């Protein structure tokens with residue numbers, strides 16, 4: 001080797017050593033957070049891409065389940081958090097970049113969790129801020145971040161952020177998380193109500209327990225319950241065959257009748273008869289979320305969307321952008337669900353006449369309308385037996401049945417409750433009732449409570465005249 005060659009080799013070696021020193025120093029001085037992320041991803045901070053998928057706040061538990069399933073399929077991984085404050089306003093990638101400015105800007109910290117409902121009586125801890133090192137479906141290194149809603153900053157969504165050296169693996173991982181999220185959706189098969197949070201009017205989804213009501217507890221004219229059940233439950237039972245034959249599955253049921261005749265009761269009975277079916281219940285102005293509710297029902301089918309007392313908000317124009325009545329929002333949502341979807345819309349109303357015109361103008365939304373009427377004498381006797389049971393042993397029901405002509409089902413439940421109170425008040429036992437207790441309760445309900453209560457409880461039309469309690 002010539003001397004000049006040796007010199008230039010030595011020179012090059014020294015340069016290499018110098019570079020190595022600087023590199024080591026740089027990475028030493030890099031905060032742990034940045035080092036962890038860039039070392040895993042194999043590239044510098046400035047080369048990172050972030051793909052974000054955001055979801056409604058009430059999907060947070062499902063998102064967590066999706067992420068958990070994703071990580072589990074890749075052998076698990078350890079979550080870590082970021083210390084420091086003020087990060088609510090920033091994307092995770094910015095938070096990591098900021099930490100490069102020095103330890104005071106935030107470093108590796110604890111994972112934040114919140115508790116969220118996953119059933120009527122079940123909760124789950126979900127990550128509200130946390131990161132995890134893992135790999136994309138194609139094997140490329142990625143960092144997953146999960147962020148919850150931060151209501152006080154007006155951030156209503158929860159999201160998963162996928163950070164990677166390039167976009168395709170980040171996108172693929174995000175898609176896979178969402179697929180697993182749908183597969184593990186905690187809302188599936190639940191009874192849910194849509195409402196608005198008092199706070200900001202945000203959409204709120206809460207879980208309700210599934211009622212269990214025997215058919216004997218629903219007192220309706222012969223055949224009514226069977227007709228309803230055949231329409232809602234029967235079609236669901238044969239969904240596959242019907243779908244294969246090109247028959248539509250989507251159905252609309254309208255339950256109408258005076259207040260207290262058992263419309264809600266019947267809906268609750270149906271819920272109990274269809275375990276595993278997703279139910280979304282909406283009442284009042286929460287109907288403005290019906291598009292979301294319908295989308296949810298379609299996704300989580302078989303499903304039922306219940307719109308309670310639809311007449312009360314049908315003509316409300318406050319909540320749509322074009323100021324059209326909420327009823328049209330409902331119709332649009334019903335139309336938006338494909339005919340092949342196993343989704344039933346159940347509408348209840350006390351005043352069917354206010355809907356008739358609208359339903360006639362846009363036919364095809366309701367394919368079965370059923371009345372829950374005021375009970376006739378036979379049904380009134382059945383209601384007395386249902387709610388009175390042994391309490392009425394030895395009491396002749398006939399006069400009571402006659403006197404309660406025009407009353408609705410809920411009236412009988414209340415009548416018996418008051419009669420028991422009456423018996424207790426007069427020093428008697430609550431196990432049996434006398435004719436006097438019943439008469440006193442009946443009198444109280446019909447006279448002293450006045451028109452208001454009577455109409456609320458579903459009493460007869462107020463133009464009814466004549467003695468209510470013949471001697």
Ligand SMILES: Nc1ncnc2c1ncn2[C@@H]1O[C@H](COP(=O)(O)OP(=O)(O)O)[C@@H](O)[C@H]1O
Pocket residue numbers: 217218219220257258259260261262263264265266348372409410411413
């Ligand atoms: N047809 C009925 N058979 C048995 N109980 C009934 C019936 N209708 C109403 N009830 C009782 O009265 C309560 C109130 O009735 P509800 O179903 O809410 O009336 P609405 O028709 O106004 O929806 C029910 O929870 C149930 O206990």
Ligand SMILES: [Mg+2]
Pocket residue numbers: 263264265308309348
């Ligand atoms: Mg009701």
